[in-house]
Amino acid sequence: MSGINQAQFDSIFLDWYFPVRNSVYYKTGDMQTAEDITQETFLKVWEKRDFIEVATIGPLLFKISRNLFLNTVDHSKVALKFITDYQPTQYSDPPDYVLEMNDFDIRLQEAIAALDEKNRTVFLMNRLDDLTYNQIAENLGLSVKAIEKRMSKAMAFLKDRLNVKI
Numbered sequence: 001m002s003g004i005n006q007a008q009f010d011s012i013f014l015d016w017y018f019p020v021r022n023s024v025y026y027k028t029g030d031m032q033t034a035e036d037i038t039q040e041t042f043l044k045v046w047e048k049r050d051f052i053e054v055a056t057i058g059p060l061l062f063k064i065s066r067n068l069f070l071n072t073v074d075h076s077k078v079a080l081k082f083i084t085d086y087q088p089t090q091y092s093d094p095p096d097y098v099l100e101m102n103d104f105d106i107r108l109q110e111a112i113a114a115l116d117e118k119n120r121t122v123f124l125m126n127r128l129d130d131l132t133y134n135q136i137a138e139n140l141g142l143s144v145k146a147i148e149k150r151m152s153k154a155m156a157f158l159k160d161r162l163n164v165k166i
Contacts, residue, residue, distance in 0.1 A: 003050040004057075012057055013042055019129060020061050023139070026124045027069050027117060041065040062139045104162075111161040119154040122147055 004012065020041055025034035041064045045052060052060065112120060121140070125131045131139070133147045140147070 002053060004045075004052055004054055005049075008054055009046060009049060012045070012054070012061075016058065016061050017042070019131075019139070020065050022129055023062060023121065023125065024065050024069055026121045027066075029113070037065055037068045040068055044068075058139055059141050063141060107162060108158075111158050114161065115154055115157055119150045119157065122150040123154040123158075126151060 017038060021034050021038040024037045025031055028034055028037075041061055044064050045057075045061065112123070115123060122136055125136045125139070126133070133144050133151070136142075137144045137147045
């Protein structure tokens, strides 16, 4: 039988809310917008619950949230903004080191924000959410090879932008 019941929906919501919200946040750079789109995503799932297969819920959630994102945000104006709550270390680092790390943190955030949206999304899903390439591919409905290529492009861009040797 097709469809999901209240208990299944509750479980899906608990399991998938933060991954979906983070995915939207990576695209918008705005937490409030990400929260709104994520809530609307789950509302759509609830409205269509009689026609949804539990086995395909992950990719479906990401597809719905992506479509909602594309409908609500002008695609060409998306820029990632990080909310920085950087607290300097409590132990006494040399002042030069602290300044250097603060400078690098700012440059890193700017470089990540400058990444192409597709590459940035894959990069952040891997590095912040600790998702494997297989999991990212499943969530985004892409092949693992496509994810590997996007990650490679992201790493090359960041390496070049930050002038670091890997």
